[in-house]
Amino acid sequence: MLEEFRWLGRAVYARVDELDKKIVTSTTNLETKQGPDLVLADSVINKLESTRDLFLRAMVGHIETRESLGLTTEHTLPPLKLRLILQAESVAGRLVFVSTLLKDLDQRLAQDKDNSDLLIVRKQASEWHQHNLHRLRELVSLMGRVELPGADYRSLIVRESGVISVDMMRPDVMKDIITVRLGEAKDFVGQRGPDIVLNVLVFFGILLLFRVLSRLFRRRVEITLGGSKWNISRLLKDMLVNFSGIVVMAIGLLLALAQIGISLGPMLAGLGLAGFIVGIALQDTLANFASGAMILIYRPYDVEDFVEVAGAAGVVKKMTLVSTTVITFDNQTLVVPNSKIWGDVIKNVTAQRVRRVDLQFGIGHSEDIEQAERILAEAADAHELVLHSPDTTVNVDSLRDSSVNLILRP
Numbered sequence: 079m080l081e082e083f084r085w086l087g088r089a090v091y092a093r094v095d096e097l098d099k100k101i102v103t104s105t106t107n108l109e110t111k112q113g114p115d116l117v118l119a120d121s122v123i124n125k126l127e128s129t130r131d132l133f134l135r136a137m138v139g140h141i142e143t144r145e146s147l148g149l150t151t152e153h154t155l156p157p158l159k160l161r162l163i164l165q166a167e168s169v170a171g172r173l174v175f176v177s178t179l180l181k182d183l184d185q186r187l188a189q190d191k192d193n194s195d196l197l198i199v200r201k202q203a204s205e206w207h208q209h210n211l212h213r214l215r216e217l218v219s220l221m222g223r224v225e226l227p228g229a230d231y232r233s234l235i236v237r238e239s240g241v242i243s244v245d246m247m248r249p250d251v252m253k254d255i256i257t258v259r260l261g262e263a264k265d266f267v268g269q270r271g272p273d274i275v276l277n278v279l280v281f282f283g284i285l286l287l288f289r290v291l292s293r294l295f296r297r298r299v300e301i302t303l304g305g306s307k308w309n310i311s312r313l314l315k316d317m318l319v320n321f322s323g324i325v326v327m328a329i330g331l332l333l334a335l336a337q338i339g340i341s342l343g344p345m346l347a348g349l350g351l352a353g354f355i356v357g358i359a360l361q362d363t364l365a366n367f368a369s370g371a372m373i374l375i376y377r378p379y380d381v382e383d384f385v386e387v388a389g390a391a392g393v394v395k396k397m398t399l400v401s402t403t404v405i406t407f408d409n410q411t412l413v414v415p416n417s418k419i420w421g422d423v424i425k426n427v428t429a430q431r432v433r434r435v436d437l438q439f440g441i442g443h444s445e446d447i448e449q450a451e452r453i454l455a456e457a458a459d460a461h462e463l464v465l466h467s468p469d470t471t472v473n474v475d476s477l478r479d480s481s482v483n484l485i486l487r488p
Contacts, residue, residue: 134158141155166228170231173238385427387418390406392410401413454484470488
């Protein structure tokens with residue numbers, strides 16, 4: 079019975095050609111339309127295109143049926159392939175054009191975000207882009223059913239939609255995508271390469287300059303604080319010197335980023351939000367910062383002081399806003415968090431220039447206690463560091479099984 083429908087292909091192609099003419103005529107008349115008439119005319123064109131695609135889809139199904147029955151398709155298949163290729167080329171060209179238009183609109187909106195006319199045009203262009211993307215997917219599907227190559231169109235779909243499906247993950251499609259990306263990268267480097275190299279050199283040049291300025295500024299602050307009459311602890315001096323260098327480097331980094339065209343406003347706003355989030359996550363660290371600031375203000379100890387803090391005893395060697403480094407007498411390094419130090423008793427052994435030393439000595443039960451006391455008192459008086467006022471005291475402290483213990487307090 080299908081042999082009686084040889085005219086079907088010619089009738090379908092005639093209808094497709096007729097629709098092509100109507101689409102061309104309607105598109106040409108769009109320039110004379112405005113307002114609601116323009117919207118209506120555009121809707122009519124979309125309907126005509128959908129109808130034409132419907133006829134082509136039906137023709138593909140007809141050819142598949144003929145091939146499954148072993149009937150010839152030599153008169154119907156070549157015209158169909160030609161029309162599918164022409165339609166795919168047309169839709170691909172529109173898709174690329176609209177994509178370029180969208181990029182241009184996005185650049186304009188970046189400079190004028192509140193422009194309502196641009197927003198309306200951007201929305202219409204986005205809808206047109208999605209419409210052509212959908213049509214190209216349909217055409218590529220039809221081309222695959224009649225064994226037409228469509229790798230170029232598949233790669234275009236992937237680039238424009240940003241969605242990679244299993245059907246798109248073909249070697250020819252991936253090869254085309256990689257080739258296009260490499261070509262774009264080559265063009266970008268060729269056009270912007272010298273500018274990029276210059277910006278990189280300027281960026282690192284500014285950082286190098288401010289690194290030198292940071293060292294000079296640190297040295298100047300150190301000299302100024304060393305020669306000042308302010309009663310500032312050595313810990314606070316070291317902190318101010320280090321902080322001054324960090325501030326200079328931070329200014330240099332901001333200037334370097336601004337020089338290469340990076341906007342600092344959004345970056346600073348982002349840093350503010352990030353700082354809020356980090357502050358919540360690092361509450362213990364912030365407690366150490368606060369404790370370190372209190373230690374610097376009230377100065378319970380300084381560098382080279384012998385202290386007993388948070389169960390650790392030793393000489394203070396270094397302090398930051400987070401922790402204090404203590405060296406024990408057996409040469410172990412202890413890093414104690416500032417929050418533990420400030421929240422506990424701080425014992426500074428060397429804070430006072432005058433300090434009493436309690437020493438205990440044991441003598442035999444048969445020894446002369448008065449003579450022993452006199453010898454200890456004379457030894458203390460002869461020592462160059464012992465003060466004559468207040469007086470040194472020597473007393474019997476305790477009686478043990480094997481000794482009499484005397485206590486000497488110079």
